[in-house]
Amino acid sequence: xxxxxxxxxxxxxxxxxxxxxxxxxxxxxxxxxxxxxxxxxxxxxxxxxxxxxxxxxxxxxxxxxxxxxxxxxxxxxxxxxxxxxxxxxxxxxxxxxxxxxxx
Amino acid sequence: xxxxxxxxxxxxxxxxxxxxxxxxxxxxxxxxxxxxxxxxxxxxxxxxxxxxxxxxxxxxxxxxxxxxxxxxxxxxxxxxxxxxxxxxxxxxxxxxxxxxxxxxxxxxxxxxxxxxxxxxxxxxxxxxxxxxxxxxxxxxxxxxxxxxxxxxxxxxxxxxxxxxxxxxxxxxxxxxxxxxxxxxxxxxxxxxxxxxxxxxxxxxxxxxxxxxxxxxxxxxxxxxxxxxxxxxxxxxxxxxxxxxxxxxxxxxxxxxxxxxxxxxxxxxxxxxxxxxxxxxxxxxxxxxxxxxxxxxxxxxxxxxxxxxxxxxxxxxxxxxxxxxxxxxxxxxxxxxxxxxxxxxxxxxxxxxxxxxxxxxxxxxxxxxxxxxxxxxxxxxxxxxxxxxxxxxxxxxxxxxxxxxxxxxxxxxxxxxxxxxxxxxxxxxxxxxxxxxxxxxxxxxxxxxxxxxxxxxxxxxxxxxxxxxxxxxxxxxxxxxxxxxxxxxxxxxxxxxxxxxxxxxxxxxxxxxxxxxxxxxxxxxxxxxxxxxxxxxxxxxxxxxxxxxxxxxxxxxxxxxxxxxxxxxxxxxxxxxxxxxxxxxxxxxxxxxxxxxxxxxxxxxxxxxxxxxxxxxxxxxxxxxxxxxxxxxxxxxxxxxxxxxxxxxxxxxxxxxxxxxxxxxxxxxxxxxxxxxxxxxxxxxxxxxxxx
Numbered sequence: 001x002x003x004x005x006x007x008x009x010x011x012x013x014x015x016x017x018x019x020x021x022x023x024x025x026x027x028x029x030x031x032x033x034x035x036x037x038x039x040x041x042x043x044x045x046x047x048x049x050x051x052x053x054x055x056x057x058x059x060x061x062x063x064x065x066x067x068x069x070x071x072x073x074x075x076x077x078x079x080x081x082x083x084x085x086x087x088x089x090x091x092x093x094x095x096x097x098x099x100x101x102x103x
Numbered sequence: 104x105x106x107x108x109x110x111x112x113x114x115x116x117x118x119x120x121x122x123x124x125x126x127x128x129x130x131x132x133x134x135x136x137x138x139x140x141x142x143x144x145x146x147x148x149x150x151x152x153x154x155x156x157x158x159x160x161x162x163x164x165x166x167x168x169x170x171x172x173x174x175x176x177x178x179x180x181x182x183x184x185x186x187x188x189x190x191x192x193x194x195x196x197x198x199x200x201x202x203x204x205x206x207x208x209x210x211x212x213x214x215x216x217x218x219x220x221x222x223x224x225x226x227x228x229x230x231x232x233x234x235x236x237x238x239x240x241x242x243x244x245x246x247x248x249x250x251x252x253x254x255x256x257x258x259x260x261x262x263x264x265x266x267x268x269x270x271x272x273x274x275x276x277x278x279x280x281x282x283x284x285x286x287x288x289x290x291x292x293x294x295x296x297x298x299x300x301x302x303x304x305x306x307x308x309x310x311x312x313x314x315x316x317x318x319x320x321x322x323x324x325x326x327x328x329x330x331x332x333x334x335x336x337x338x339x340x341x342x343x344x345x346x347x348x349x350x351x352x353x354x355x356x357x358x359x360x361x362x363x364x365x366x367x368x369x370x371x372x373x374x375x376x377x378x379x380x381x382x383x384x385x386x387x388x389x390x391x392x393x394x395x396x397x398x399x400x401x402x403x404x405x406x407x408x409x410x411x412x413x414x415x416x417x418x419x420x421x422x423x424x425x426x427x428x429x430x431x432x433x434x435x436x437x438x439x440x441x442x443x444x445x446x447x448x449x450x451x452x453x454x455x456x457x458x459x460x461x462x463x464x465x466x467x468x469x470x471x472x473x474x475x476x477x478x479x480x481x482x483x484x485x486x487x488x489x490x491x492x493x494x495x496x497x498x499x500x501x502x503x504x505x506x507x508x509x510x511x512x513x514x515x516x517x518x519x520x521x522x523x524x525x526x527x528x529x530x531x532x533x534x535x536x537x538x539x540x541x542x543x544x545x546x547x548x549x550x551x552x553x554x555x556x557x558x559x560x561x562x563x564x565x566x567x568x569x570x571x572x573x574x575x576x577x578x579x580x581x582x583x584x585x586x587x588x589x590x591x592x593x594x595x596x597x598x599x600x601x602x603x604x605x606x607x608x609x610x611x612x613x614x615x616x617x618x619x620x621x622x623x624x625x626x627x628x629x630x631x632x633x634x635x636x637x638x639x640x641x642x643x644x645x646x647x648x649x650x651x652x653x654x655x656x657x658x659x660x661x662x663x664x665x666x667x668x669x670x671x672x673x674x675x676x677x678x679x680x681x682x683x684x685x686x687x688x689x690x691x692x693x694x695x696x697x698x699x700x701x702x703x704x705x706x707x708x709x710x711x712x713x714x715x716x717x718x719x720x721x722x723x724x725x726x727x728x729x730x731x732x733x734x735x736x737x738x739x740x741x742x743x744x745x746x747x748x749x750x751x752x753x754x755x756x757x758x759x760x761x762x763x764x765x766x767x768x769x770x771x772x773x774x775x776x777x778x779x780x781x782x783x784x785x786x787x788x789x790x791x792x793x794x
Contacts, residue, residue, distance in 0.1 A: 019778060022771075022774070023771055023774055023775050023778060024771075031771075095769065095770070095771055096769060096771075098769075099767060099768035099769050100768070
C-alpha cells in the first residue's frame with residue numbers, strides 16, 4: 001500500500017464524516033462544521049496528489065490548498081453571519097424549522 | 104232591319120275626357136284611404152269625403168258621357184283608349200289601360216248616380232251605427248273598385264278591380280261581424296264567387312297565352328278585335344269548341360259567380376245579412392251586375408264565329424243558364440218571408456234575365472235591363488230598408504202590414520219600384536227592358552223554350568211582388584210598436600230613383616231605341632214603323648197579360664187579408680209539399696252541403712290524416728333517428744372522451760401530489776437525496792468500469 005492511498009483513505013474518511021455531519025445534524029453550526037470538514041478533506045487530497053504527483057517541485061498543489069482555505073474562511077464567515085441572522089430572526093438554529101421557502 | 108252601324112273610331116290621341124277617366128275610380132279609392140285614417144266619432148267628415156268623392160266621380164262621368172254622346176251626335180262612335188305598359192318581360196308586355204266608349208260611359212253614370220243616392224241614403228240608415236266611418240270607408244272603396252271594373256280596358260285590370268269589389272262585398276256583408284250569420288254569409292259569398300273566379304282567371308291566362316295581350320281594344324291589336332278573334336277561332340280546343348268559345352265559357356263562369364247565376368247563386372240571398380244600403384248598392388244595383396257587364400264587355404269574344412242570326416256555343420250556354428236562373432230564383436222568391444230575401448231572389452232572377460238578354464239579343468238588350476233594373480232594384484231595396492227602419496229592424500213580412508198609411512212616401516215609391524220590376528205595361532222602365540229580352544227570346548234561332556221560361560218568370564215576378572206588397576203595405580198592422588216614416592235623407596233618394604224607374608223606359612222603347620242605337624253606334628231615330636208589326640203587339644199583349652195575371656192572382660190570394668205570422672201562407676195550406684220545397688230554397692244549399700262541402704270536409708280530413716300519419720310519421724322518424732344518433736354521441740362523449748380525459752387529469756394530479764411530497768423545503772433532505780444519487784451513480788460507474 002502506497003502512502004498516497006493512506007492519505008486518500010484518511011481524506012475519504014474525513015469527507016464521509018463531514019458529509020454525514022452536514023446531512024444529519026440539525027444544528028446549522030454543526031452542519032457548517034461538517035462542510036468545513038469536507039473542504040479540508042478536499043484540501044488534503046490536493047496536497048496528497050501534489051506531493052505524490054509527477055511535479056512535486058512546482059508549488060501548484062500548495063497554492064490550490066491555500067486558495068481553498070481562504071475561500072473556506074470567507075465561506076465560513078458568510079455562513080456564520082447567516083446563521084446569526086437566522087437565529088436573531090427565528091430564535092433557533094434548528095434547520096428542520098427553517099422550511100419557510102417551501103412552495 | 105239592321106242598319107249599318109258606324110265603325111267605332113279609335114283615336115290616336117285620347118280626348119281630355121278619356122285622359123281624365125282614371126280619376127273616376129281613383130278619387131273614391133283615395134277617399135276610402137283618407138276615411139280609413141279618420142277616428143270613429145268623425146262621422147260627418149267621413150260621410151262628406153265619401154259623398155264628395157263620389158259626387159266628383161259623378162260629375163266626371165257625366166262629362167265623359169257628354170263627350171261620348173257629342174261624338175255620337177256627330178256620327179262618330181267613340182271608343183277612346185289610354186293604354187300603358189305595366190310589366191315588360193322580354194318581348195311580351197302586360198298592358199293595362201282604360202276605355203271610354205258608350206258601354207263604359209253609360210255604366211259609369213249609372214254606378215256613380217245610383218251609388219251617390221245610396222251613399223246619401225246610408226247617412227240616414229246607418230246614423231245610429233257606431234262603425235259609421237268604417238262603413239263609409241268600405242263603401243267608397245267599393246265604389247272606386249266598381250268604377251275601376253267599368254273603365255278597364257284590360258282584362259287583367261278588370262280582374263284586379265273585380266277582386267277588390269269581391270273583397271269589399273265580403274267586408275260589407277260581414278259588416279255586422281258580431282252576428283255569426285253575417286260572418287258566415289260573408290265567407291260564403293267570398294268562397295262561392297271564388298269558384299267562378301278560378302275559371303275566370305284560367306280564361307284570362309288562356310287568352311293571354313293565345314293572343315299575347317289582355318287589352319280589349321288597342322288600335323286593332325286588342326284581344327276583342329278582329330285579328331285576335333280570328334286567331335282564337337282558328338285554334339280548336341276540346342269538345343268541338345274553338346279557343347274563343349272555351350275562353351268565353353271560362354269568363355262566363357266568373358261572371359256567373361259574381362252575378363249569382365245558377366249554380367253559383369247561393370251566396371247572393373245570404374248576402375242580405377249586410378246593411379240594407381249595401382244590399383241595394385252592391386247586391387242589387389252594381390256589383391252583381393258586374394258579371395253582366397263583363398259579358399257585355401267581352402261580347403265580341405262570346406259572339407266570335409257566329410253566323411248571321413246564329414248563336415255560338417258560349418252565348419247558348421249564357422242564355423240557358425240565364426233563363427234557368429230567372430225561373431228558378433223567381434220560384435223560390437214566391438215562398439220566402441224575409442223582405443230582403445224576396446228581393447234577393449228577385450235580383451238573382453233578374454240577373455238571369457240580363458244574361459239571357461245578352462245571350463239572345465246582344466249587348467244592348469242585356470245592358471238596358473241592367474240599367475233599368477239597377478234603378479228600380481236599388482229603389483226597392485232602399486224602400487225595404489226604409490220599411491225595416493220604420494218597423495224597428497223587423498224583416499219578416501208576416502209581421503208587417505198596413506204600412507200604406509204609416510209610411511205613405513215609402514209606399515208610393517215602393518209601389519213604383521214594384522210595378523217597374525213586375526213590368527207594368529207602357530209606363531214603367533222595367534216593362535220596356537224586359538220586353539226587349541222577351542222579344543229577343545221570341546226571335547232566337549236556337550230554341551223557343553227560353554221565351555216560355557222567361558214569360559213564366561215574368562208571371563212569377565208579378566206574383567211574388569204583389570204578394571210582398573200585400574203583406575207589407577196592405578191589410579192592417581201586425582207588428583209590435585208603431586211604424587214610422589223614415590227621415591227625409593232616406594226618402595228623397597227613393598223619390599229620385601222612383602222618377603228614374605219610370606222615365607228610364609223612354610230611352611229604350613221600340614219607337615225611339617235611343618239606348619240600343621247608342622250602344623251599337625247607330626244613329627238614333629224615331630220610328631213608328633215598328634208599331635205596325637203585329638208581332639210586337641202580340642208580344643206586348645203577352646207581357647201585359649202575364650203581368651195582369653200575376654198581379655190579379657197575387658191580389659186575390661193576398662190582397663186585403665192580414666194573415667197572422669203564425670198562420671200558414673195561403674199557398675202553403677193549398678199545397679204544403681211544394682211550398683216546403685220552395686220555402687227551403689229547393690235544397691240547393693243542402694245539396695252543396697252533402698256533395699261539394701262534404702267532399703271538401705272529407706278531403707280535408709284525409710289530408711289531415713295524411714299529414715299527421717304519413718308526413719308527420721316521416722318527420723318524426725327522422726327526428727327519432729337523429730335523437731338516437733345524438734344519444735350515442737352523448738354516451739361516447741361522456742364515458743369515453745370525457746372519461747379518459749378526466750382519468751388522465753386525475754393521474755397527473757395524483758402523481759403531482761406524490762412528487763410534491765419530496766419538496767419539503769428542507770435543504771438537508773435534498774442534499775440527502777443528492778448524496779444518495781451520487782453514491783448510486785458512483786456505484787454504477789465503478790460497476791461499469793469493472794466490466
